[in-house]
Amino acid sequence: MVRQGGALEFPSHPTGTERPAISAAQRRRALAKYTQAIATDPKFVDAYLRRAHTRRRLNDLAGSRGDAKAAYALRPSDPMAYQSIAFAFPRSTQRRIIRAGLSRATPGSWEHLHLGWYMTNTYWYEGRFDLQVGSLRRLLRRFAELGKRRLANQLHCELGTALTALGRYATAEKEFRLAAAPGGTNSGLACHGVVESRIYQKDLRGALRELDRLAGKMDASDVAITRAYIHALMPQSPAPTPAAVRRATDPSIDGHNGFMNAVVLLRAGRVDLARPRLRKFINRCESNPSEWGVTRRWEIAKAKELLRQPTRLGR
Numbered sequence: 001m002v003r004q005g006g007a008l009e010f011p012s013h014p015t016g017t018e019r020p021a022i023s024a025a026q027r028r029r030a031l032a033k034y035t036q037a038i039a040t041d042p043k044f045v046d047a048y049l050r051r052a053h054t055r056r057r058l059n060d061l062a063g064s065r066g067d068a069k070a071a072y073a074l075r076p077s078d079p080m081a082y083q084s085i086a087f088a089f090p091r092s093t094q095r096r097i098i099r100a101g102l103s104r105a106t107p108g109s110w111e112h113l114h115l116g117w118y119m120t121n122t123y124w125y126e127g128r129f130d131l132q133v134g135s136l137r138r139l140l141r142r143f144a145e146l147g148k149r150r151l152a153n154q155l156h157c158e159l160g161t162a163l164t165a166l167g168r169y170a171t172a173e174k175e176f177r178l179a180a181a182p183g184g185t186n187s188g189l190a191c192h193g194v195v196e197s198r199i200y201q202k203d204l205r206g207a208l209r210e211l212d213r214l215a216g217k218m219d220a221s222d223v224a225i226t227r228a229y230i231h232a233l234m235p236q237s238p239a240p241t242p243a244a245v246r247r248a249t250d251p252s253i254d255g256h257n258g259f260m261n262a263v264v265l266l267r268a269g270r271v272d273l274a275r276p277r278l279r280k281f282i283n284r285c286e287s288n289p290s291e292w293g294v295t296r297r298w299e300i301a302k303a304k305e306l307l308r309q310p311t312r313l314g315r
Helices: 001-009 024-040 047-056 060-074 080-087 091-102 111-122 129-145 156-164 169-179 187-200 203-217 219-231 242-248 255-267 271-286 296-308
Strands: none
Touching: 001 024, 001 047, 001 169, 001 296, 047 060, 047 080, 060 080, 080 091, 080 111, 091 111, 091 169, 111 129, 111 156, 129 156, 156 187, 169 187, 187 203, 187 219, 187 296, 203 219, 219 242, 242 255, 255 271, 255 296, 271 296
């Protein structure tokens, strides 16, 4: 019955195609299957977890939490079950539940790493970045003691991001460098972190040097956009090349790359294109305060500063 419910909520689809939309009616039918499974076996943890997930999707938060409590009371042996249980609760309660999962995980295993990361991440969504930094450092030390330093390498990128949120850019750069080292699981993202840390420290020439050094680990188009952007921030640098301006006018490039292109356009005198894009970037970030609203604080402040300038950047 659980498999039947799962097939309703997560139907198979060809590899490479978009997952089909699931209707509320499908979810209610799946819910009925999970309820039947629980009636048959009241100690079937997975049925409670599936029903908790489905109830959350149907906006029955009280019912979802009730199922999560029932699953927790059964004390499952699978460490990862505790992450599914934790979803239904506030962050502080999530940490207590995740600790129960960690006590069942093999030290130094991927379950240990994933649950440990999840617990540190709860501090991010509370805006308690200092506690996240401390928790990540303890987790990194633990994996080093267990001889599993390489497995935990990705945590250096997470630590760099948390330090960036605190405005500790020089220390963040050190962590991004560790994550960008050979074998790093987040090397591309970490490379961007190294370059951005230099920009945040107002060392634009250093940012260009780091970009040149790390370019082989980054997407070529991202490198081109980032290089043009750094040059646009430098008052004494030449105006953007025609190729850079053509690339910057592409309206399909959004997000952080869209912000960088807006800066390039402003430097090229295309205020008509740059200003709407800067406003769009600010709105996108501020509408997501726990993610981009934090990770892009420097860029948000810069965009607002540029919007106050009546003429092109650098004049």
